[in-house]
Amino acid sequence: MIEAFGLTDPGCVRKNNEDCFLIDPAAGLYLLADGMGGQQAGELASQIAVETAASFVREAPKRTTDVLAGAFQEANRQVLAKASTDFTLNGMGTTLVGALDCGDRIAVCSVGDSRAYSFLRGELVPITDDQTWSNEIGRKLGLDEERLKTHPMRHVLTMAIGVESPLRVHSYAVQPAEGLFLLLCSDGLHGVVDQKNIANNLKKADTLEQICKYLIEAARNAGGPDNITTVLLRWKS
Secondary structure, three states: EEEEEEEEEEOOOOOOEEEEEEEEEOOOEEEEEEOOOOOOOHHHHHHHHHHHHHHHHHHHHOOHEEEEEEEHHHHHHHHHHHOOOOOOOOOOOOHHHHHEEOOOOOEEEEEEOOEEEEEEEOOOOOOOOOOOOHHHHHHOOOOHOOOHHOOOOOOOOOOEOOOOOOOOOOOEEEOOOOOOOOEEEEEEHOOOOOOHHHHHOOOOOOOHHHHHHHHHHHHHHHHOOOOEEEEEEEEEE
């Protein structure tokens, strides 16, 4: 059995919330998007991406990694199409990370820098790789971690939904297990709260709702410079 709960917060600086998430146990689908763009464009992009991907998965005859990746591709097409109809939406885009329960495995896909982590027996393990300048270019150039932390390009995305086509989707597989936690989060959490702090909150014997509140509180206590969203899954017998 999978328990799931999601929570989003605008943070301490921004007035609007451009993050969007979806929990659909019937479809075995869990999605999180972090929008970007002027005015309300980022909010719209994340909403379109989540709704499009969800519809694609629900209409698929079976649940597979390819189906989830295809849902991301369709989300990209729909965000690009919407932006082409209105010049005020030019440049809008969104990250997208999702998990799909395929029975014998959990398919995980990501675009951008929203992340998925697994947490089992006290160990927090990143599943996804950020599609950012720091991760895909800076490290290849040999920049060390200290320089990457302050580099002006560190947060620039190298891929996002609605920015270009074709879309590069990263795909992963996770084995379900009793007591496994799967955390999806925007960079409003992982960008300001370190992995040790995240793990310590996941260790708390509490409800998923309360753990999500702890994580958002930790991000807000760290300044909350961005929207903060968490989707937390737990496998129980």
